Amino acid sequence: MKIKIIVVGKSAGKDLISLEQKFEDRLKHYCKIDYIIIPQIKKAGKLLPRDLKYKEGLALLSKVSANDCLILLDEKGEMFNSIEFSKFIQKKILDSHKSLIFVIGGAFGFSEELYSRANYKLSISKMTFSHQLIRVIFKEQLYRSFTILKGEKYHNE
Numbered sequence: 001m002k003i004k005i006i007v008v009g010k011s012a013g014k015d016l017i018s019l020e021q022k023f024e025d026r027l028k029h030y031c032k033i034d035y036i037i038i039p040q041i042k043k044a045g046k047l048l049p050r051d052l053k054y055k056e057g058l059a060l061l062s063k064v065s066a067n068d069c070l071i072l073l074d075e076k077g078e079m080f081n082s083i084e085f086s087k088f089i090q091k092k093i094l095d096s097h098k099s100l101i102f103v104i105g106g107a108f109g110f111s112e113e114l115y116s117r118a119n120y121k122l123s124i125s126k127m128t129f130s131h132q133l134i135r136v137i138f139k140e141q142l143y144r145s146f147t148i149l150k151g152e153k154y155h156n157e
Helices: 014-027 048-059 081-093 111-117 131-149
Strands: 003-006 032-038 069-079 100-105 121-122
Touching: 003 048, 003 131, 014 032, 014 131, 032 048, 048 111, 069 111, 081 100, 081 131, 100 131
Parallel strands: 003 032, 003 100, 069 100, 069 121
Antiparallel strands: none
């Protein structure tokens, strides 16, 4: 199965980009992974949040097909510890979806159209993080889940 991570806008800062790349490179050992960056909407600062979410939502949905499992990283989603998340990943890999797609939205979250299409909502924490920092945290947790599934030394519990 292919795993896609779709995000809105580029990461800012060499340190964050370096950490993202580190875990993306590690993930390639376990799965085929695509990292797709949706460009920032032009004149986003002049739009109302709902209009910006709508436009971002259309751009994000254009990257999703009917057979994909769409998972939104959303503060209202279900939370897992690392072992539970690895079991979730294992179950999703065994399902009959073409791709497993994780979406990290923009600063204002997701449009109603994205929520309607989503198969699942996943929360990383009860705390709020910047969407750029979540990219690193999520890639690390995805990498951790594969090491747990393979019984490799990385996760200590």
